[in-house]
Amino acid sequence: MKIKIIFTLFAIIWIGLVVRVFHLAVQSNDYYENLSENNSIKTELSAPVRGEILDRTLDPIAINELGFKIALAPHLTHGDDRSRLDTEIAYLQSMIPSLDAQKIAKAYIMQDSYYNHSFIDVVDFVPHETIIPLYALMNLRETIKISPSPKRLYPYGPVGSHLIGYVAKANQKEIDQDPSLQLLGHVGKNGIEKYYNSYLQGIAGERRIKVNAHNVEIEEVGRSATQENHNLVLNIDMRLQNFITKIFEKRVGAIIVMDVHGAIYAAGSFPEYDLNTFVSGISSDEWNALMNSVDAPFTNKIINGLYPPGSTVKTGMGLIYITSGMLNENTTFMSTGSMRLGNRTFRDWKKTGHGITNINKAIVESCDDYFYQGSLQVGIDRMSDGLIRMGLGKKTGIDLPNEFIGTVPSRAWKRQRFHQPWYQGETLNTSIGQGDLLVTPMQMAEFTALMATGTLPIPHIAKMIGENPYVPVPLDVLTPTEKQKLPIIQRAMRGVCNDPNGTAHARVTTRFPIAGKTGTAQTTGIAQGTKDRQNEKSMEYLKRSHAWFTTYGPADNPQFVVTVLVEHGGHGGEEAGGIVSEIYNKLDDLGYIKK
Template structure:
């Protein structure tokens, strides 16, 4: 019996071995053949050259500086033995003294491993003029590999920095999202560089080669070329962009110059910062200076800055009033300079009041009383719904990343956010663009274009994407009645800049009539961070109102919108009138204003 058991066990073992051999030699043949092929066929990727960014006259805004990167062969260290690595680094230092030996060693050791058979990049960029005299000699060394590596360069430095954005080294999170960045190394981090990153960076090329067991190339099997040099042409005119920066010297705020169809010819967010500082890695000193500045230069206020609009919204609100069914263009109020509601007095900017006032006079002279009393008749629901439809408190759709929404206060908004009821006093604050009302400068520029043409454009910085024009279609958002009554608002906006009673009349000096609306938006408080960083004697500055002046011109043939907002600038027209006038005159000088 024991012998039978032993024989049975022996037979089972042999059967198991035979089955396993059959599986390995026959059934697993395809698997191991594929594995062997993968071990012998290697894929090499070639990085595309990033597309350039050009202004509307094809003036380079973001280009690629020609240079090279240096890589060292793997396995130059064995355990703690770094003699070979030290020798190669010493050689590199002898050829290019400016190299950082410590940084090279650290970079190499982080990537070197037994499993890595590829050269290791240790120097990202060496200028063309530096490497060319040394190229032949250095390239003779088997342990050194030199290959082209363009570096992003911004010829204008800080000009239009918030529009253009910058490229910088890709982090691990970005690489995980887009594995091609491991090859490319850099990615758009802000502005146009980020928004159009996938187009600008192109597509990597592939090369499939057969190698032997020593990783030596035997033959090339196939090659796919890179798709590169995807250039992007913007609507920006750098002559105009430079000019508006000079006008805004030492002020804090924004300027937008846009045609009435949404093409952005210039836009500045001040103060600006040098884009070239970010390409190779900004120093901690520079970074801290940007992040700790009370003027927030790193924030793109054009699309991410939220400000109370003040009286600038009275144009659209006036249109809502006179088409509401409870008021029309002939409806009047008597302005005494203040209005009592409950136990609170709501004051007009003009202490003596404006007397008998209709919508045209209310916009021309910026009569707060008219909008207070009108708000109580029309109601917050109709006001907020109409203003949102006109583009306030919502994204504009501009081709820039990280655009903010803003807030047009309403009953529903307050209930959802604070779980509290709405009060009539809040309706009055909203009617003059104060309280919780917050918008971005580009929302205001777009809103002004709507007042000029009756259509709500989509702002766009890009003009041509490759060979394709980028012309988003404006939105038709006004009701038939609003379109019919819009000329009333347009005449009042023209009067703001040209009639004796207009709030901007004394501050406008353009070569042709323009139309617009001033606004003085009170600040509600000083942020704690500003209080901690700003000197006590400068605190009064931060208590001053923001100054708005949003315009279109020529008044009788709208072609351009110019919107200026000066942070803590005081009175809208006084702080901004000369800047707006100079911009229109520059547009005329550059040939952009078409005369009838």
């Protein structure tokens, strides 16, 4: 019996060994073959050349400056002995005296280790004209590797900086999200460069080589080409972009020039900054100056600046009023210059009032009284819902990163955010674009295009992505009744710029009629006891109102929207009317206005 048990155990052990040998020799063959291949096959990646960015006339906006990077062989240091490294650095400096020895040493030591068998990048960029006379001699040195390394260049410097954005060195978080950046080194950080980064940067090529135990190449076993030069053509016309930069002079604010279908021909957030300073790394002093400036040059005011829209919102608000069922286009209110509600007085900008006022007069002359009184009948819920449907309080969908949504206040919004009830006085403030109502200039341009055409376009900067046109489909957001009565608002907007009583009439000098709406958005409250408003120009700069003027033209055949915001500029028509007029005349000079 004992013998049988021993033989049984012996048989089980042998069967187990045979099964294990079979598994290792046959079934795991592929697994160990792959491990073996990974130990002997090395993959070298080649970085693609980043695509260029061109304007609509194919004028280069972002290009690649030809140059080279320098790498040193690994293991040039042993413990505390860095004599071999110092020798190589001294050689590099003898060839290119402008190189910084300390930076080279620091870059090398950070990446050198016993486990790293790859060359270590120590100089990111040397201009083509500098390296070419030295290339043959330096390339003979086994410890030095010279590789092509284009550098991003922005020929127009600061012009259009907030639209274009820039590339800079990728940080570790970005590399973790996209491992290819370990090879590419640079990534889009802002603007179009960031939004379309994955397209512009292309796809790396691969070269698979067989190496021996000493990491010496034996043969090439495979290769795939890089997918590169993914160029991007924008709707921007740099002639127009340069023009708006010049005419805005030293003002702070934003300009948007967009066709009524959403294609952006020019847009600026001012002040601007030179994009080229970011490519190789900006100094801490330069960074702090940008970040701490009261004019916020690093903020893209086009999509990240939040402002009360002031009277510019009265066009959409008026359309909501006359289609509400509470009011219509024939409804009138007596404007006396102020309205009393509870213990507060709500003033009109015109001290003596406007007299009997209907919707046309209310928009042409920007009568606050009309909108105060109408808001109490229409109510904040209809007002809020209508403005959101018309594009405020949500993203426009523009092809730029990190767009802000702004605020359209309502009962529900206030209850959720502040846990407080809504008051009628807040309804009055909202009706004239004040209080908690906040918009971006981009939202206001889109809102104006809706007033011009009856459809809400998707603003877009890109024109062609490779060979594919980019044409987002506009949104149909107006009700049938709103579409029917939209011409009433359009007629009033024309009057703003052309009627002798229009708030922009004195400042508009276009070669053809345009339509629009001015706005003076207060940044400082006016005390209840104040009877006479202080002149804007006599106020401290930061207490002055923001000046808005948003327009479309030609008035009878809408083709373009021009929206201008001047921070602390005072009255909209007075400050922005001339700027808007010059832009339309420039559009005409460039042949974009079809009469």
